[in-house]
Amino acid sequence: xxxxxxxxxxxxxxxxxxxxxxxxxxxxxxxxxxxxxxxxxxxxxxxxxxxxxxxxxxxxxxxxxxxxxxxxxxxxxxxxxxxxxxxxxxxxxxxxxxxxxxxxxxxxxxxxxxxxxxxxxxxxxxxxxxxxxxxxxxxxxxxxxxxxxxxxxxxxxx
Numbered sequence: 374x375x376x377x378x379x380x381x382x383x384x385x386x387x388x389x390x391x392x393x394x395x396x397x398x399x400x401x402x403x404x405x406x407x408x409x410x411x412x413x414x415x416x417x418x419x420x421x422x423x424x425x426x427x428x429x430x431x432x433x434x435x436x437x438x439x440x441x442x443x444x445x446x447x448x449x450x451x452x453x454x455x456x457x458x459x460x461x462x463x464x465x466x467x468x469x470x471x472x473x474x475x476x477x478x479x480x481x482x483x484x485x486x487x488x489x490x491x492x493x494x495x496x497x498x499x500x501x502x503x504x505x506x507x508x509x510x511x512x513x514x515x516x517x518x519x520x521x522x523x524x525x526x527x528x529x530x531x
Contacts, residue, residue, distance in 0.1 A: 383524075386524050386525055387523070387524055389521055389522070389523040389528065390410040390411075390521070390522050390523075391410065391447070391519045391520065391521060391522075392408060392409075392447045392455050392519075392521070392527075393408070393409050393410065393444050393446055393447060394408055394445040394447055394451075394455070394458055394481050394484070395407050395409050395442060395445075396442060396443045396445060396466065396479035396480075397436055397441070397442040397479075398478065404465070404473075405432060405464045406471075406479065407430070407432055407436060407458055409424050409425070409426075410522050411424045411501075412424045415505060419507055420508040421505055421506065422490065422506055423504060424506075425498065425501040427501055428500050428501060428502055431462070431464075436504070437495065437502055438492060439478075440491060441477050441478045441490065441491055441492075442490055443479060443481075443487050443488060443489050443490065445480065445481035445484035445486075445487045445488075446484055446487070446519065447485070448485050448514070448515070448517040448518060448519060448520060449520050449521070450483070450517065451520055452520060452527055454470065454481065455520055455527075474487070474489045474510065475489060475509075476509060478490075484512075484514045485514050485519060486511055486514055487512040488506075488508045488510075489508070489509050489511065489512075490506030490508055491507050491509055492506055492507075493505045518530055
């Protein structure tokens with residue numbers, strides 16, 4: 374079977390996903406964030422989750438092997454955060470958007486839930502690095518609808 378990359382991307386986009394803001398602190402102690410929709414649960418015992426990082430990302434070195442990081446599940450009211458931190462060169466977190474978690478990773482205000490993770494393993498996967506984290510803490514946020522991405526755009530449930 375033969376298909377081009379855009380055709381595959383469009384087909385994969387037919388799978389609805391939630392939107393996350395992955396956050397970490399770099400070597401200069403700056404809090405950074407990047408938007409991702411590649412989050413998945415792996416295991417309940419031990420508590421493991423994963424996400425994928427594009428290998429040519431401008432912030433690859435920060436997010437490829439942080440000891441601690443957070444996965445913040447965004448609500449439908451946080452589309453502006455998703456858009457902002459998805460942009461190239463826009464990864465430095467605004468101090469109004471977060472607080473430091475128990476393990477130092479930035480926790481986004483108003484996220485539906487935030488998972489504080491410690492790096493468990495990484496696996497090469499084509500043009501992405503698959504990052505598996507062990508959940509050490511979680512912070513539930515307010516009730517609300519998730520920010521959903523489908524077929525190249527944001528959608529609403531229902």
